[in-house]
Amino acid sequence: MKRILTLLPATAVCLAFVSGLAYSIWQIAITTTSVDLPGLLGENLDQSGVENPVTAVLLNFRSYDTLLEIGVLVIAGIAGISVARTSSLEDPELRTSDTLLYALQRWLIPLMLLLAGYLLWAGSDRPGGAFQAGAVLAASGVLMRLGGIPMDFLRPGIMLRLGLSLGFAVFLLVAVTSALHGGEFLAYPPELAKTLIVVIETVLTLSIAMVLLALFVSAPVNNAEEPEEGGSG
Template identity: 70%
Template structure:
């Protein structure tokens, strides 16, 4: 009986949630007239503080979504670290000393750092932004780790915690201060929109890179002597 209830109750709760969401979507679709979103966005671009529509949507008009996305990334990073098998994420036994990779690092790492900086700078006016720049920075960190370059900030401690949560903390702080200044939550004060968006994107770049890199280095390493998934 207990096993039946353990299966039935979550199933009924899930069905009720699906029905509730369906009813909400049906009421919204029936009560609102169709909206031309590209035209609406074009008419609001002057208020966005940036010149690229994607950045305007992600960090202004739909900044709630982006804030929650960053929260999910931070939670994923913390979870990955907590499940890591090694005592330290900077385990020297997992590095390699490949001379070819080391030679490539001398060319690729400076170029990747420049590319990350460009993507961050370009995000306000053209394709780019914090997510793209953070991914490139994380790739740079992966290359450094594989090549044997020590990444001291990955050791469990204050620096790692600050790096993981700084982007979300700054984003949330701006939202709260905006509300305290008389604006709505995540509604930037007039004249401060672009500086605040640039500040948020800058700190998000480093936090996103830290989260992605932490997830990479905390992933379990397969034993070379163990049979792979394709082995029978």
């Protein structure tokens, strides 16, 4: 009974939050008029600074959402590093001396780095962008990590903090600067839109790759031996 009473405040808060969220969604549904979003996007695509409608939405028209998503990723990366053992960051147990893996690295890693660069550059007018390029770049780092290639920037220090937060910091700096110069928050000047988007996507690629790689490195390794088949667990 006492346990139930201690859970009542948290339950009440959750119910109030869910009720408020449901009410907000209902109000949006009954008050929002029908809008031709694809047509509206096509009419304003020239002002976005890029030719790819997805990139235009993510980094211009709805860049506020993307900024918050990057913030969540940075928090996840910092949390993962914070709970990881220092030894897992500096001397991981996943390293291997497999000669086949080492041989594959010599071919795959340069190709993956080129692919990441292409995806980053292609994002302005075709499928691609910072998230895709960052994922490929992180996969390159995972392959290097498994092969035992030293990665000093993953050790706790200024390089790790800078890598995790650089993309979000630059994104936020552009947002604040645009607001201070008489515009709106994350409203780019039309003549600088493409340049700013390219800069933001470049640093976001590095930070996204760093966050994903940090989460991989900080993930706990289960050292428990698997029970033999037929044996008792």
